[in-house]
Amino acid sequence: xxxxxxxRITARVEFAKRGRLRFIGHLDTARAxxxxxxxxxxxxxxxxxxxxxxxTSFGPPLPLGLTGESExxxxxxxxxxxxxxxxxxxxxxxxxxxxxxxxxxxTGKTExxxxxxxxxxxxxxxxxxxxxxxxxxxxxxxxxxxxxxxxRGDRERAVNVRRYVERLEAFDxxxxxxxEMTIVITPEGSARAxxxxxxxxxxxxxxxxxxxxxxxxxxxxxDDATAR
Amino acid sequence: xxxxxxxxxxEAELLPQVQKPGRYIGGELNRVAKDHAELDxxxxxxxxxxxxxxxxxxxxxxLYELVNRLxxxxxxxxxxxxxxxxxxMRERGVPLxxxxxxxxxxxxxVVGFSLQYELxxxxxLRMLDLAGIPRTADERLERGGPLVIAGGPCAFACEPLAxxxxxxxxxxxxxxxxxxxxxxxxxxxxxxxxxxPQAREALLRQLATSSxxxxxxxxxxxxxxxxxxxxxxxxxxxxxxxxxxxxxxxDLDAAPYPTAPVVPLVNVVxxxxxLEVMRGCTRGCRFCQAGMIYRPVxxxxxETLLGQxxxxxxQTGLEEISLSSLSTGDYSQIGELVTALADELEAxxxxxxxxxxxxxxxxxxxxxxVARIKRTGITFAPETGRExxxxxxxxPLRDNELLEAATAAYSRGxxxxxxxxxxxxxxxxxxxxxxxxxxxxxxxxxxxxxDGRRGGVNVAVSCFVPKAHxxxxxxxxxxxxxxxxxxxxxxGRVRSKAVKLRFHDPERSYLEAVFSRGxxxxxxxxxxxxxxxxRFDDWSEHFRFExxxxxxxxxxxxxxxxxxxxxxxxxxxxxxxxxxxxDKAFLLAELERARRGELTPDCRTDGCRLCGSICDV
Numbered sequence: 139x140x141x142x143x144x145x146r147i148t149a150r151v152e153f154a155k156r157g158r159l160r161f162i163g164h165l166d167t168a169r170a171x172x173x174x175x176x177x178x179x180x181x182x183x184x185x186x187x188x189x190x191x192x193x194t195s196f197g198p199p200l201p202l203g204l205t206g207e208s209e210x211x212x213x214x215x216x217x218x219x220x221x222x223x224x225x226x227x228x229x230x231x232x233x234x235x236x237x238x239x240x241x242x243x244x245t246g247k248t249e250x251x252x253x254x255x256x257x258x259x260x261x262x263x264x265x266x267x268x269x270x271x272x273x274x275x276x277x278x279x280x281x282x283x284x285x286x287x288x289x290r291g292d293r294e295r296a297v298n299v300r301r302y303v304e305r306l307e308a309f310d311x312x313x314x315x316x317x318e319m320t321i322v323i324t325p326e327g328s329a330r331a332x333x334x335x336x337x338x339x340x341x342x343x344x345x346x347x348x349x350x351x352x353x354x355x356x357x358x359x360x361d362d363a364t365a366r
Numbered sequence: 367x368x369x370x371x372x373x374x375x376x377e378a379e380l381l382p383q384v385q386k387p388g389r390y391i392g393g394e395l396n397r398v399a400k401d402h403a404e405l406d407x408x409x410x411x412x413x414x415x416x417x418x419x420x421x422x423x424x425x426x427x428x429l430y431e432l433v434n435r436l437x438x439x440x441x442x443x444x445x446x447x448x449x450x451x452x453x454x455m456r457e458r459g460v461p462l463x464x465x466x467x468x469x470x471x472x473x474x475x476v477v478g479f480s481l482q483y484e485l486x487x488x489x490x491l492r493m494l495d496l497a498g499i500p501r502t503a504d505e506r507l508e509r510g511g512p513l514v515i516a517g518g519p520c521a522f523a524c525e526p527l528a529x530x531x532x533x534x535x536x537x538x539x540x541x542x543x544x545x546x547x548x549x550x551x552x553x554x555x556x557x558x559x560x561x562x563p564q565a566r567e568a569l570l571r572q573l574a575t576s577s578x579x580x581x582x583x584x585x586x587x588x589x590x591x592x593x594x595x596x597x598x599x600x601x602x603x604x605x606x607x608x609x610x611x612x613x614x615x616x617d618l619d620a621a622p623y624p625t626a627p628v629v630p631l632v633n634v635v636x637x638x639x640x641l642e643v644m645r646g647c648t649r650g651c652r653f654c655q656a657g658m659i660y661r662p663v664x665x666x667x668x669e670t671l672l673g674q675x676x677x678x679x680x681q682t683g684l685e686e687i688s689l690s691s692l693s694t695g696d697y698s699q700i701g702e703l704v705t706a707l708a709d710e711l712e713a714x715x716x717x718x719x720x721x722x723x724x725x726x727x728x729x730x731x732x733x734x735x736v737a738r739i740k741r742t743g744i745t746f747a748p749e750t751g752r753e754x755x756x757x758x759x760x761x762p763l764r765d766n767e768l769l770e771a772a773t774a775a776y777s778r779g780x781x782x783x784x785x786x787x788x789x790x791x792x793x794x795x796x797x798x799x800x801x802x803x804x805x806x807x808x809x810x811x812x813x814x815x816x817d818g819r820r821g822g823v824n825v826a827v828s829c830f831v832p833k834a835h836x837x838x839x840x841x842x843x844x845x846x847x848x849x850x851x852x853x854x855x856x857x858g859r860v861r862s863k864a865v866k867l868r869f870h871d872p873e874r875s876y877l878e879a880v881f882s883r884g885x886x887x888x889x890x891x892x893x894x895x896x897x898x899x900x901r902f903d904d905w906s907e908h909f910r911f912e913x914x915x916x917x918x919x920x921x922x923x924x925x926x927x928x929x930x931x932x933x934x935x936x937x938x939x940x941x942x943x944x945x946x947x948x949d950k951a952f953l954l955a956e957l958e959r960a961r962r963g964e965l966t967p968d969c970r971t972d973g974c975r976l977c978g979s980i981c982d983v
Binding site: 157158159161162163165166169170172173174175176177178179184188189190191192202203231232233234235345347348 | 682
């Protein structure tokens with residue numbers, strides 16, 4: 139490496155989004171994090187151009203209303219930092235509910251997080267009042283098609299989400315049922331945990347107070363694991 | 367309802383079902399949440415509009431900082447819930463609460479509203495209702511409840527809301543608020559039970575007499591004459607001030623200013639750090655209330671501002687900083703300040719906005735300084751189309767100064783210029799309106815000599831509303847029908863595709879005119895409008911004029927009589943007992959000069975005009 143060609147340094151930050159903060163959306167979360175990076179004084183690289191901003195990359199958006207235990211963002215740096223100190227100062231400049239879990243330095247080229255992270259595990263807590271038929275999960279897994287209708291503005295679109303659901307299991311737990319699922323994230327699309335839930339229990343029941351959806355982790359699956 | 371219960375209910379049942387729930391969760395960076403059990407006095411700072419608007423105002427941020435510095439008091443925030451949230455809160459019996467600790471507003475000692483514009487009146491009543499606080503000062507005297515106070519520019523013409531307020535802070539609230547809280551603290555310590563009418567009245571009396579800038583409406587009696595106007599305003603006790611003089615921060619540079627403001631969680635209207643470079647303006651535009659009630663001009667030193675900028679950005683991470691004041695271009699070291707800030711902030715991509723520049727090429731120089739970081743819009747406010755009418759309103763600006771500034775902006779890379787105009791000004795004729803259209807066309811054409819194209823122009827046209835404590839306070843509004851004609855006339859004359867023309871809703875301006883010069887007899891109209899469903903009247907999407915017309919009918923009030931009224935020069939004005947420390951004689955002299963089309967130069971450069979303000983000129 140020559141002197142005038144600086145090495146790429148990326149801080150990969152794992153964080154959790156918890157509690158009431160689940161009620162802010164992805165863009166608002168990203169803004170809060172970018173402000174923390176700026177306030178913490180990390181040597182972040184900024185983009186050039188007429189509207190300069192931090193060079194950051196975020197993992198797949200966590201839908202409004204969901205908590206996340208292991209989410210990621212990358213920020214390009216101009217020089218290495220002490221990761222323990224970076225974690226501490228970032229944490230000091232975040233709102234309630236955002237917790238920095240780890241900071242890792244990566245040198246060299248990195249893939250964009252949005253493209254690289256292709257699996258997510260979810261846990262859904264369903265209160266006792268919402269019935270999940272015992273055979274519902276088996277039927278879901280046995281069929282090739284599970285269609286949800288997504289509305290965006292005035293337009294409606296039918297999407298088969300079955301092919302994005304890699305794993306789905308139900309467990310009894312005190313006070314209701316716990317669903318666990320693994321969802322594949324592809325460039326063409328993905329399923330939402332809330333959609334899978336509504337296919338199992340109906341749309342009305344899926345919106346009952348007391349239903350809690352958490353994204354346990356977002357990750358890159360080893361190459362041998364392939365989507366259905 | 368206990369805070370924990372309230373928070374649990376919000377999370378489970380309300381927040382999943384409303385738009386933009388991030389408005390209602392608190393927990394932002396830099397918010398201050400204290401344990402109420404360890405405090406003597408608690409204050410809720412309330413902005414009667416939605417979070418995104420309330421979080422954009424700097425006044426409450428100053429008070430938040432000031433009060434939270436005290437170890438015996440706290441200040442927490444509350445904003446008006448958007449209609450979907452308000453409806454659900456009512457359905458579920460969830461009271462209005464503070465964002466810091468989820469404490470119901472009724473449990474605070476003091477609930478203080480910021481009154482920034484007239485049309486927040488319905489929201490104020492709705493917020494009291496939602497908090498379960500009795501609406502009127504009289505009811506609270508009987509039944510107890512927090513002290514409900516208000517401040518902000520509308521405090522100077524708060525008579526339509528007087529019945530709903532226990533006390534009003536007139537002027538710079540940072541001068542009055544701590545003394546007010548101290549008085550309350552002493553009263554609580556000496557064991558006075560403030561739920562009792564006598565104790566509450568004694569406390570209010572102490573507030574009204576012991577600090578400058580505190581107005582207690584119930585201690586002043588207003589009587590009305592046969593002509594429909596105010597006959598007299600009398601105090602009920604001899605030791606009360608009459609008039610109530612505004613509180614004034616003498617040394618702005620030494621006044622506390624927040625450098626760790628709460629950072630909003632959702633995208634707010636002005637999502638940026640704010641430096642208050644100065645307060646007050648002595649240009650003396652005759653329509654401008656702020657230019658009269660915030661006198662004299664007080665500046666912060668440049669070193670102070672640079673220090674505040676550094677601290678604020680370090681403690682918030684905000685991407686933009688605004689140099690705020692009524693006329694930032696008049697700050698005495700504006701060039702040096704902008705250069706120093708731009709040099710410092712360029713490295714970490716923090717942009718600067720200059721919201722209120724003068725109309726000249728020097729302003730374009732300044733805008734260009736900050737554009738090297740991020741190019742923002744450029745705005746000029748010629749107000750009206752002809753130099754003669756500008757002399758009437760005392761805004762000395764020559765057309766060619768505007769055109770030179772426009773030419774400079776287009777040639778230095780701006781493609782779009784924003785212009786502000788006002789219609790319905792005193793003495794305005796069709797010729798004046800035609801001149802507005804011509805001036806817009808000339809501004810657009812100013813780009814031609816640069817690259818042969820027409821320049822983009824966004825024009826915002828508002829309706830002149832006569833305001834209390836200005837030289838035009840005696841004059842009538844509109845009328846509405848004429849304003850509608852004028853809007854049609856202008857639309858017909860501005861045809862270029864390069865020009866976007868937007869008008870402020872004349873019906874809303876009409877209502878603003880009723881309230882900006884209104885008296886206490888309007889109080890029932892607000893209550894009736896609330897009953898009929900009015901809220902968020904300052905939002906065109908929610909404003910329903912017909913509700914207000916029905917409310918006026920039901921209350922037996924003729925709104926035209928308020929909006930169109932020309933006060934005789936010797937009349938007792940409904941706001942006569944509230945003094946911004948600007949002499950009525952000065953306002954009268956200015957009205958006379960307006961009628962003669964005479965300019966009055968800025969006293970900072972051309973000598974004292976005897977306005978009566980306390981200053982060093």
